[in-house]
Amino acid sequence: RDPYAVSVLTSATSPVPSSTGSNKGSSVSCLAASPMSVGVATPMSTSHMDCAWTTASSHQQQQQTSAADATPTPAGCYYATVRFKKGSAVYVSDFSLGEGEYVLVEADRGEHIGVVTSVTRRAPKYNVVSRVIRGADTQDITRLNRLRLKEETSLATVRTHVQKLSVNLHVTDTEFQLDGKKLTIYYQSSAPADFRKLQRRLHSKFKCRIWLMPEEEAVDM
Numbered sequence: 001r002d003p004y005a006v007s008v009l010t011s012a013t014s015p016v017p018s019s020t021g022s023n024k025g026s027s028v029s030c031l032a033a034s035p036m037s038v039g040v041a042t043p044m045s046t047s048h049m050d051c052a053w054t055t056a057s058s059h060q061q062q063q064q065t066s067a068a069d070a071t072p073t074p075a076g077c078y079y080a081t082v083r084f085k086k087g088s089a090v091y092v093s094d095f096s097l098g099e100g101e102y103v104l105v106e107a108d109r110g111e112h113i114g115v116v117t118s119v120t121r122r123a124p125k126y127n128v129v130s131r132v133i134r135g136a137d138t139q140d141i142t143r144l145n146r147l148r149l150k151e152e153t154s155l156a157t158v159r160t161h162v163q164k165l166s167v168n169l170h171v172t173d174t175e176f177q178l179d180g181k182k183l184t185i186y187y188q189s190s191a192p193a194d195f196r197k198l199q200r201r202l203h204s205k206f207k208c209r210i211w212l213m214p215e216e217e218a219v220d221m
Contacts, residue, residue: 094131
């Protein structure tokens with residue numbers, strides 16, 4: 001037998017933080033075979049199998065302290081109601097926000113911009129998936145103003161195509177996503193209508209996804 005060989009087995013149960021920061025009811029069993037974590041075997045003699053342990057508890061405490069210091073403090077969780085041109089929605093943010101602040105949020109396969117109308121630390125009863133990306137800068141505000149001007153001309157264009165195709169609906173407004181990848185068309189209609197041909201025409205014209213939404217559905221969420 002090798003007098004230098006030693007088998008070390010420790011068992012510990014430690015809480016595992018979940019994605020929401022809670023560690024209730026979660027544990028893990030750890031197996032450690034590192035001599036530095038519990039002790040080092042030192043042979044007293046090459047002719048005998050006896051060995052003495054020299055503990056390294058102070059080193060272990062230093063390791064635990066360093067690990068604790070390296071763990072980042074969890075950021076606060078905020079729930080912000082963000083208002084758009086039509087309607088509003090709730091987004092989760094890991095940084096504080098102020099009312100009246102413009103922010104970029106996760107949108108339909110892209111980014112959109114809106115203004116914060118309220119902020120709370122209390123989570124709503126439903127699951128909030130989309131997040132606030134960052135606060136808007138001057139370039140984002142400039143892009144927003146340009147899109148508002150573009151929406152005025154796009155509204156006239158959409159209405160012209162609706163008339164040409166004799167689609168039974170009244171277009172009330174349009175709204176571009178900040179990244180320009182989506183155009184939402186708000187409308188009113190007293191009867192079901194087939195939008196497929198209109199969508200193809202508008203997609204060819206604006207080179208982006210076309211989404212038609214009834215005016216009454218553009219409400220706060």
